[in-house]
Amino acid sequence: MPDDETTPTSEDTPTSEETPTAKETAAAEEIAAEERGGDSPAEFLAETAPETVAPPGAPLLSVRDVTLRFGGVVALDGVDFEVRTGEILALIGPNGAGKTTCFNVMTGVYKPTSGRVEFDGERLSGRKPHIITRMGIARTFQNIRLFPEMTAEENIMVGADAHHKTSVIGALLHLPRHGREERDGRRTAAELLEFVGLEGRGGELARNLPYGDQRRLEIARALATRPKLLCLDEPAAGFNPAEKERLQQLIRDIRDLGHTVLLIEHDMRLVMGVxxxxxxxxxxxxxxxxxxxxxxxxxxxxxxxxxVPEDAA
Incomplete structure (x- = not known):
């Protein structure tokens, strides 16, 4: 099946001269802690959680009779379900069942052959991925899609940029709004790093982080977009049992902050537990x-x- 997504390359990333030092990043984290006035990262993030049109328990995302064909291959066949505000919904199935394809339809990578997807009262079908992100849907990927030559802090700030209003000219001229948004981005990055268990790691290059930390960093970057719906595509892949336990609690904490979560996962113990x-x-x-x-x-x-056949199960 075609895949329109692209992996960022080193050409998209800043040079080493532009990368803040570990000392500068640590200072930024200290400033962020002072600015939040003693609040925990969870309290800070809860204050910035997005508001939705849908009240708790009401449909936030609706997938209505969605079919997707690639030539003669039917990848999705009349799929129909809802994600309710404030819940953790798991989308499961054997390999090749269409789970990630469904994510790709929801996030604008694929346009459905028929059917429709609605999110928080608006139709998604046909919208570009970056527009859908601004509307409030963020996702992670089966294969980690970080900017490897950027620091952990910078990766999260890329997510925060989704809601920045500074123009290119404003950034070049270093206008006051650009400065405020840059400071807010660093503060958000520091809070999210602490929230996902990466406190003090903001100055490290993403490619140098252990695999599990990269997974958590990708979740932090998605949260930086302030999503109403967070879509996690096999976040426990490659994790050991202890890491899966921590991930399960992290997913619960994210939901408790006011985010709705849609989860694709093969680990049935994790799915049944969360x-x-x-x-x-x-x-x-x-x-x-x-x-x-x-x-x-x-x-x-x-x-x-x-x-096995149903009557033999």
Whole structure:
């Protein structure tokens, strides 16, 4: 299947002369801590959580009879589900079920052949990915998509830039708004680094961070866009059991801050432990939907994962 997403290269990143030193980054983190007046990172982030049109429990994102074809291949076939405000919804299924393809439709990478996707009262189908990000949907990827030659702090500031209003001319002239937004971006980066467990690592290049830290950094960058809906695509891939436990708590903390979470994950223990509801796909079709206890016992789900007929599951 085609993939319109591109991986950032070193040509997109600043030179080493433009990269702040670890000392400068540590100073920025100290300033951020002073500016928040004693609030914890969670308290600071909760204050900046986005507001949605949909009240808690109401549909925030609706996928309505979405079909996507690539030539003769039907990747999604009449998929229909809702993500409710304030919940953690898991989208699961065997390999090739269409989970990431569904994410790509929601985030503007693919345009559906038919059907529609609505988010917070507005239609998404046909909108560009950067517009969808500004509307309030952020995502991570199966394969980490950080800017490797940027520092951890700079990667998060790229996410914060999604809501900056300074023009190119304003940035070149260093107008007051540009200065304020730059300071706000550094403050947000410091808070998010602490929130995801990377306090003091802001000055390190992303490529030098351990794999698990890169995963958490990608989540922090997505949170910097102030999303109403955070889409996590297999965030536990490559994690050991202890890291999965910490990730599970992080996902809960993100939801508790006021963000809605849509999760693709193969680790069923993590899914069953964190999700409020689960949607199951197989061969591009929805075969089940409900709370974890119900999904665990569903014969169609058991058959899909074990590869046996439903009546034998």
């Amino acid at each position: 999700a409020d509801r689960i949607v199951v796909l197989e061969f591009g079709q929805k075969i089940a939907e409900g709370p974890p206890a119900e999904i665990r016992e569903d014969p169609r789900v058991i058959a899909a994962y074990l590869g």
